[in-house]
Every structure is written in C-alpha cells, then in structure tokens.
Amino acid sequence: MLTERQLEIVLAVVYEYIRSGVPIGSRTIAKRYLKGCSAATIRNEMADLEELEYLYQPHTSAGRIPTPKAFRIYVDAILQRQGSRPATRPEWLDELRKRRDDVQAALRYTTKLLGNLTHCVSLAALGPAQEAVLQKVEFIRVAERSVLIIVVLKGGLIHHKMVSLPFDMTQEALDELSRRVNMVAQDKSWNEVRDVLQKYVMEELEAYADSCRKALDEMNGMLVENSYQYFTGGRYNVLGLPEFSDLSRLQTIMALLEEDSSIAQLVKQFSPDNGLSVIIGDENPVTQMRDCSVLMASSVEKGRKTILGLIGPVRMDYEHAIFVIQSILGGLSRDEET
Amino acid sequence: MLTERQLEIVLAVVYEYIRSGVPIGSRTIAKRYLKGCSAATIRNEMADLEELEYLYQPHTSAGRIPTPKAFRIYVDAILQRQGSRPATRPEWLDELRKRRDDVQAALRYTTKLLGNLTHCVSLAALGPAQEAVLQKVEFIRVAERSVLIIVVLKGGLIHHKMVSLPFDMTQEALDELSRRVNMVAQDKSWNEVRDVLQKYVMEELEAYADSCRKALDEMNGMLVENSYQYFTGGRYNVLGLPEFSDLSRLQTIMALLEEDSSIAQLVKQFSPDNGLSVIIGDENPVTQMRDCSVLMASSVEKGRKTILGLIGPVRMDYEHAIFVIQSILGGLSRDEET
DNA sequence: TGTTAGCACTCTAACCAAAAGAGTGCTAAC
DNA sequence: GTTAGCACTCTTTTGGTTAGAGTGCTAACA
Numbered sequence: 001m002l003t004e005r006q007l008e009i010v011l012a013v014v015y016e017y018i019r020s021g022v023p024i025g026s027r028t029i030a031k032r033y034l035k036g037c038s039a040a041t042i043r044n045e046m047a048d049l050e051e052l053e054y055l056y057q058p059h060t061s062a063g064r065i066p067t068p069k070a071f072r073i074y075v076d077a078i079l080q081r082q083g084s085r086p087a088t089r090p091e092w093l094d095e096l097r098k099r100r101d102d103v104q105a106a107l108r109y110t111t112k113l114l115g116n117l118t119h120c121v122s123l124a125a126l127g128p129a130q131e132a133v134l135q136k137v138e139f140i141r142v143a144e145r146s147v148l149i150i151v152v153l154k155g156g157l158i159h160h161k162m163v164s165l166p167f168d169m170t171q172e173a174l175d176e177l178s179r180r181v182n183m184v185a186q187d188k189s190w191n192e193v194r195d196v197l198q199k200y201v202m203e204e205l206e207a208y209a210d211s212c213r214k215a216l217d218e219m220n221g222m223l224v225e226n227s228y229q230y231f232t233g234g235r236y237n238v239l240g241l242p243e244f245s246d247l248s249r250l251q252t253i254m255a256l257l258e259e260d261s262s263i264a265q266l267v268k269q270f271s272p273d274n275g276l277s278v279i280i281g282d283e284n285p286v287t288q289m290r291d292c293s294v295l296m297a298s299s300v301e302k303g304r305k306t307i308l309g310l311i312g313p314v315r316m317d318y319e320h321a322i323f324v325i326q327s328i329l330g331g332l333s334r335d336e337e338t
Numbered sequence: 339m340l341t342e343r344q345l346e347i348v349l350a351v352v353y354e355y356i357r358s359g360v361p362i363g364s365r366t367i368a369k370r371y372l373k374g375c376s377a378a379t380i381r382n383e384m385a386d387l388e389e390l391e392y393l394y395q396p397h398t399s400a401g402r403i404p405t406p407k408a409f410r411i412y413v414d415a416i417l418q419r420q421g422s423r424p425a426t427r428p429e430w431l432d433e434l435r436k437r438r439d440d441v442q443a444a445l446r447y448t449t450k451l452l453g454n455l456t457h458c459v460s461l462a463a464l465g466p467a468q469e470a471v472l473q474k475v476e477f478i479r480v481a482e483r484s485v486l487i488i489v490v491l492k493g494g495l496i497h498h499k500m501v502s503l504p505f506d507m508t509q510e511a512l513d514e515l516s517r518r519v520n521m522v523a524q525d526k527s528w529n530e531v532r533d534v535l536q537k538y539v540m541e542e543l544e545a546y547a548d549s550c551r552k553a554l555d556e557m558n559g560m561l562v563e564n565s566y567q568y569f570t571g572g573r574y575n576v577l578g579l580p581e582f583s584d585l586s587r588l589q590t591i592m593a594l595l596e597e598d599s600s601i602a603q604l605v606k607q608f609s610p611d612n613g614l615s616v617i618i619g620d621e622n623p624v625t626q627m628r629d630c631s632v633l634m635a636s637s638v639e640k641g642r643k644t645i646l647g648l649i650g651p652v653r654m655d656y657e658h659a660i661f662v663i664q665s666i667l668g669g670l671s672r673d674e675e676t
Numbered sequence: 677t678g679t680t681a682g683c684a685c686t687c688t689a690a691c692c693a694a695a696a697g698a699g700t701g702c703t704a705a706c
Numbered sequence: 707g708t709t710a711g712c713a714c715t716c717t718t719t720t721g722g723t724t725a726g727a728g729t730g731c732t733a734a735c736a
Contacts, residue, residue: 023698023699025698025699025700026699026700027698027699037708037709038708038709038710039699039709040701040708040709040710040711041707041708041709043699043700043701044701044707044708046700047700047701057699057700058717059715059716059717060699060700060701060714060715060716061698061699061700061701061714061715061716061717062698062699062700062716062717063698063699063700101480101481101484101500101502102499102500105500112596135478136476136478138474138476140473140474140490140494142439142492142493142494143439143494146439146494148490148494148496150488150490150496152478152486152488154480155480156478156480156481156484156486156500158486158488158498160496161440162439162440162443162494164439233596234596235573235592235596236589236592236593236596239585239588239589239592240585240586240589245585247577247578247583248578250577251574251577251578254573254574254577255574258450258571258572258573258574361728363727363728363729364728364729365727365728375679375680376679376680376681377680377728378679378680378681378682378730379678379679379680381728381729381730382678382679382730384729385729385730395728395729396688397686397687397688398685398686398687398728398729398730399685399686399687399688399727399728399729399730400687400688400727400728400729401727401728401729
C-alpha cells in the first residue's frame, strides 16, 4: 500500500504531467505540491515509487513519468469525488438540446462537440433496438427480388436496409406484409412481437413463406444483432499531439477508426450498462491502442443504449473529459428536463 | 511555347518525381529518358524551363522539382491519350457491382475502395434528387409538432428528415397528406410535381395549410437545395506521405474534410457535369488545400449526379488515380452492363 | 549554332565533439 | 526521517567539418 505522502506525490506527478507532457522532476513537486518537504525527500520517495511501478524514468537524470498504474489511481481518485460537479451548465449543452429530436443528427453533432471540447477523437453509438417501440414498418420493392425494408421507431429513429429475397414479391404482396406486420407490431417492441410475427406471417402468407421469412430475418438482424449505429468525429484533434508523432502508429489507429467492426469491438467490450468506464493505455486488449486511453459512457433510455466514447492520449485531461462526456450524455437524455 | 524536347524533359521530370518524391537531376533524365543528349544539354534546357516556371530548385545545387504548371501539362497529356485504357477489368470492380443495389452502402464502400487503391483521401457525393423518380412519401408524427418525413426514390434511395411544424397535426391528417402526395407524386420526379402539389394540397387540406406548406417546403429542401449526401474514406492514407509531414497543415485539411459544408464547396466548385476534372495544387481556390491535388469525376444517371473525388498530394499518381476513379464510376453505373 | 566534357562552386545532410542544462543518486550532517 | 551538497549521467543544442549530389559556366567540338 502507498503511504499518504506517496499517494500525494503520484497524484501530483500525474496532474503535472497531464498539463506539461514532459517528465516531472523532484524540484517541481517539492515546490508546488508538497511544500513541507525538500526535493531530496521527494527524490527518495520517487525512487521507491519507481520500484512500485507507479513512475518511471525515460533515462537516468530525467524526471519521472507516471505509468498507467499511476493514471489508474489518479482516475479512480477523480471518480471518487464525482459529487462535487461544477454547478454551472455549459452553454454548449443548450445547443445540443435543441437538436435532440433527430437522434441520428444529434449524435453526429455530439461527436463534433465532444471531439472539439476534449481534443480527442470521439465516437457515439446507438445500441440495438430490440427493446425500442416500433412505430411503422414498410417493405418497398426496388427491383426484382430486391426489397427495401424501412423501420421507424418511436422517437423518429429510422432503420433501413436493402435485402434480396429468394423469390420475387409484388408490391401488393409486400403491402399486405407491411399491413400485417404493422397490425401486430405497432406500439410494441421487436422483442415482444418477433416470435408471434414469425408464426402469424407464416400462416397467412404461405405463398411467399420463404421470402417473408427472409424479410423478417433481416429485420431481426437490423434491430438486434447488427444494429449498432456508429458515428465518429474529431479525428483531426489528435494529429497535433506529441504522443502521436509516430505517424505509422497513428495511421493504424486512424484505420481502425474507419472500420465499423473495430469500433464495434471497442464498444462491446467496454461500454458499461449505465455509467462510465475508463480504459487506460495497456489496459486495452486492442494492442494497437495501447498508447491511447479510452473513455466510454453509456445510458439506457426507452430500452435503447446510447454510448459515447473518447479516444485520446494516455495523458488526456481525464477530469475535464469525464465532465464533458457525462454532461453531454445527460443533455441527450429526454428524462432530464431542467 | 515549348519545344518538343523541353516537353519531353518536363514530362520526364514529372514522371520521375511522382515516383521518387525527390528533386530530379539532369543526369537521371539524360540516362533514362533522353539518351541522345548529355546531362549538360539537359542542364541547359532545365535552366530555360526554370525561367518558364515549369521547374524549380529548392536550392542551388539540388535537382529540379516540377511546378504545378508542369503537372498540369503532364495531366493534360494523360487525358489526351485516354483511349488506350488497359482492357483488363480489375477484380475489385466485381465486388463493387455486387453492392450496387443499395446506393448509400455502395458509396460508403466506394470511398473505402477508392482510398485504398490510390492512397488518397476519397469522397463520394450524391447529387440533388429533384430529377429522380419518387416512389413513396411518408409523414410520421414523432412528437407534438415534430414530424419525420421519409422519401423513398426509385432505386431504393431513401431520404429522411425530422422537421417541426408551426401547428400540430394528427397522424390521421398526416396520413391523408401522405396519401394525397403519393397519389400525385408517385412515379414522377419532384421537379414535375412540386408546383402542382403545392396548389393541390393547399386547396384540399386548408385546415392544416401552414403546416402542410412547411412540410412541402422541407421536402423541397431535402430533395433540391441541401440534398447532397457526402461520404468520405481513407483519411489515414495520407498520413504517411512526406508532403504532409507538416502536421498542423494536415490538421486543417482533415478538419475541413469533417465539415460537410466545406466538402460541399469543393464539390460544387469542381465537379464537371459529366466527366473528369483535375485541380492541381494552387489551382484550388480553397487556400488550405494549395498543397493538394483534387480529382473529381461525376456522372449523371436517372437525373441524379454521382460524384467521386480524390484528395491527395500534388505528387499523386494521376494516371493510376484517373484510371481507378473512372473505373469505379463506371462500375457504379447501371447503364453499363458487361 | 547547338552540343558536350570538364571543373569549380554551392548547398544539404550526416556526423562528431563539445558544452549547457536538467535532474538524479548518494553521502554526510542535522 | 529529513535535508544540503555535490559529483555524475544523460539529453539536447550548437558549431564545425566532411562527403555527396548537382549545378553553372567555360572552352572545345561537330
């Protein structure tokens, strides 16, 4: 265990390092944080902390840099005293609220906002919709055996997908299918109606059984399995940072961020069901991201998960980032009306 | 005017510079391209070409680098002998064709493909839809005075937008509106029906006149004014390039590319109505992009413009890029069935 | 008159050594 | 347990030197 003073030193080094980005010397700490002690004392402690793997030196005769382990206790300390939020509501929240009605547009705007405020790459994801209430379903024949499925969810969210069916269906047959599906499904969640629908459609539309089954399968895919929607923004924010001066490494991260599948991996692994999680440096199983930290916050509303993420340097301003990400998540929510 | 030999030298310097990225010396040219002449002769010519602003030296005693003016005649020369295309159809085209049915998804895939094949940042845009044939229009009430407008175009393309109306409308009234609009508009283009619709709706739905007018206005906005859809991809491709080692400059370009509005500006300014345009370096009025070259190709099909773009270093492999962008544009088109 | 060989000249990039600066680790005293 | 002092280490900066590439110019040549 760390002594009180050791903890103080670790926190001070992290704090200072986040601001300056250069190794922190004993003098700095003694002068600014532990005024009771001299630099030499700090040096002794630092040597111990190095053995305990909270700090390390890039080389002898340099100051100390915090390890991920140190960042971890720093972040944990921040999360502890979460209560003391600044009461002032930032003005950018109002702008966000205005756009809340169109969920997709709001999330796009959110990634921009989040990125700019934190100087990190930001991402937003909208979880599966199986719990969301269906408002309207429509099947539209686009070409032979090609059908466009449109699902409108309560709240104005829209999902659509082009699918190809095993057999062609006329628009009339599709309209009939739409009518039936809507009859059963309207104002219910997909989870509630999925099985009923499967049976009901099978019975009544036997002639098109195969195609209908396929269509419902695809709907299921749209709403359940594959149905995360991703948005990213602010990629340019990390370009200037010294920790990403190694371009080839930056390139692999950027490439990752253009692949929905890798974002999906990140999101699935880390987004807590409700709340915040912080993944620091090598805590991340995605090896290409070992030099980054990731913040993920999520909330569930009307059966639908909203996830916000931040990807930045290990040396990010966690305190500010946590504040921003939580404010925005709150701002997106309809529950909270102030 | 340039002499035959001067032209040869310019083209050779450009060609060599595109491949190597370093200043080209007189010896290289003499040895590989103009075997009849000695290096000294080439040097004399080069001095003249420098005065004519086709070449410049980063410093005395360095080789020559082509100016944008030189790139321009190089590109023009390529465009001249367009006819001699390699007959082999690249295998990536087949993959693209398979995805052609869902236009949006196809364009997303296109940006990825285009970026990877050319090592440039790629963009795709889908032009306004006022000429496209309407298949179905739907108005869905999402909240009080909040309505989701969905427009499905022939071919499976979908546009949707959340709008707020001056007065609330019941879903029944909206259904009535949908019914009327569909009756008039189905299988016609927006351009054909816009004015009729405006009148017709006004007459019959007087009670909701204001809201209906607003809804139709918004539809107009969706389909005409603001209706470009943009996709970008392959941003990471330019990260490694030496010409973008100045990160702050790269950062401004990347920031531009995350703004739909600045992409819009680029697209509107440069996309030719049908065909290809190449903007080299300082030919670009967007000052932040003076270090880049931009390729834009577009085609119009069923009244709808598809635009593909490439943004890369001035020293890009134009020949390859032109081939790729044209192949892909052809591959996206439905007309061309081979 | 256009072309070429030869050579002095220029500029960059790479290398090296020396000096400055920052910060440590250790020792001895408090 | 804490601190002052000091020698030591390592990086960064600076300046100077060299090797190499490529030019421009001149004089000779076809």
